[in-house]
Amino acid sequence: MNDNKVQIFDTTLRDGEQVPGCKLDTSQKLIIAERLDNLGVDIIEAGFPVSSPGDFNSVSEISKLVKNATVCGLTRAVKKDIEVAAEALKGAIKPRIHTGIGTSDSHILHKFNTTQEEVIQRAKQAVSHAKNFVDDVEFYAEDAGRTSNEFLAKVCEEVIQAGATVLNIPDTTGYCLPEEYGAKIKYLKEHVKGIGNVTISCHCHNDLGLATANSIAGAINGARQIECTINGIGERAGNTALEEVVMILKQHPYLNLQTDINTKLLYDTSLMVREKMGMPVQPNKAIVGANAFAHSSGIHQDGVIKNRETYEIINPEEVGVTESAIILTARSGRAALAYRAKKIGYELTKIQLDSAYQTFLKFADKQKEVIDEDIHLIMEQVNKFSKIAML
Known part of the structure; x- marks a missing residue:
């Protein structure tokens, strides 16, 4: 892959749909998925197959429809999740299983009531199991933004050895400052054995309004995939907005980073997602808001x-x-x-x-x-x- 290419991983149909009131049926998801494929996104995260029969069906149908993008299904680090996702992705030309587990002290102690060593074992087992079904396995270290760099590097090294092809470094709570998040990516690039053989991905939330800035900082420091949604829709205050990161990279050519997005479809795609999800965009929203121009x-x-x-x-x-x-x-x-x-x-x-x-x-x-x-x-x-x- 071109080292200057930043892959766009769109999770509108998964993380975006988690917003209360934004539930889509399969027919609506197919319309949006087809548009995302035409828009030029590299990966479409189609859903969380084990979560419901409806989500399983949507991932299955999107897998059959999409012609160009990789189709991805989310799982927890649970065997059944992974097996159900693999079944849903059978029709995809380019399938990817996205599995992972929380790595911060907060998640390890309060969410899982376990130890760092046990988290590493569960992470390795999940990636290894997913590799039985697909070649392309993405691992997410949930709450990586609040995980110590040293432990995060250790987890990443272990899952690379287990077969992960993409490392997702989420700022799950939107807590990081851009320089902190960029430094975290840089640290992993410099300290994780085998990191040059995988793609580092940014998945940033917008709780403090920094999702886009953090994702760009990650890309500047070596990440080559950005996870985002149309209009920045997503949990709580939302996710990184696809239209924002794409246009930032396009308007700053000296960064020497580019995407394959057909930017002339951005506004129309924004309107489509607003209509299907019933989620208005504030007039002063960058790029696609009514007052942007x-x-x-x-x-x-x-x-x-x-x-x-x-x-x-x-x-x-x-x-x-x-x-x-x-x-x-x-x-x-x-x-x-x-x-x-x-x-x-x-x-x-x-x-x-x-x-x-x-x-x-x-x-x-x-x-x-x-x-x-x-x-x-x-x-x-x-x-x-x-x-x-x-x-």
């Missing part, structure tokens, strides 16, 4: 109208948005009014614009936004505009 401040509007790059680092067309939006409010200036008026057929002289702007401000002070219908009313209310030339 919208401008209402007069200073910003004037700059964007003159040259888009004055206030936009991404061409909206790169993510599937038709164009930047100039939103007329009381903070908008004459340039924005002239721009929007021209869009609907009015070519204004400077004198006409000055007069129309005063009427516009009266409209804008009474309502949050001035829309196209309002512009027509403004033109009607100003007598001078009987002579305005229509385009």
Whole structure:
């Protein structure tokens, strides 16, 4: 694999679907899975097969449908989980079993009531058992973000020897700072025997709003897979947002890291997931929010109208948005009014614009936004505009 390629592991259908109220049926999952395959994701985590008959069926049907991406099923470090996942993945062209266990002191003591040595044994046994069914086995060290680097390195070395092909280093609680998470990946790269033969993966949660930053820090320090979801949907405050990490890597070419994502499908895919899951996206969401390419401040509007790059680092067309939006409010200036008026057929002289702007401000002070219908009313209310030339 190209060492500069960062694989995109999409878990919208597994971690994303764990959000209360976002349950999908199999037909909806198939629609999203097909879109993810067309989007260019490298791995689709289709579900947790042992969790329910419905999830098993969804993983099985997605396995048959997907033509390009690896299809992955999640398990615990439990033999039955692994066997059920293997059965569900039988139809996949490229199947992967994703198994693992908690490695932090908190998980070992309070969740499992066991010892570090026992956790290592269970991890090795799970990976070895999964290798009986598939060649591609990913191991997750749950709560790796709060696991000591020394013990984490020991676990990783043992599961590599057992046959793991991918090491998932989750910041399960979203606790790490980017420099801490990046340093953890760097430590593993430097201290784990055989690490060069496997892919290190980042799976970061957004409890402190750092999921994307942590994933990028991981990639900079040697991880070559990022686990993420469309719109950042996921447990609690969510996961790393696919659209964010993809566009960060694309907009920072000096990092010399790239993905195979067709970015022009990002916005449409975001809309699809919102609709199917009934999970709205906040307007100020990076990349795919309604306001991501919208401008209402007069200073910003004037700059964007003159040259888009004055206030936009991404061409909206790169993510599937038709164009930047100039939103007329009381903070908008004459340039924005002239721009929007021209869009609907009015070519204004400077004198006409000055007069129309005063009427516009009266409209804008009474309502949050001035829309196209309002512009027509403004033109009607100003007598001078009987002579305005229509385009």
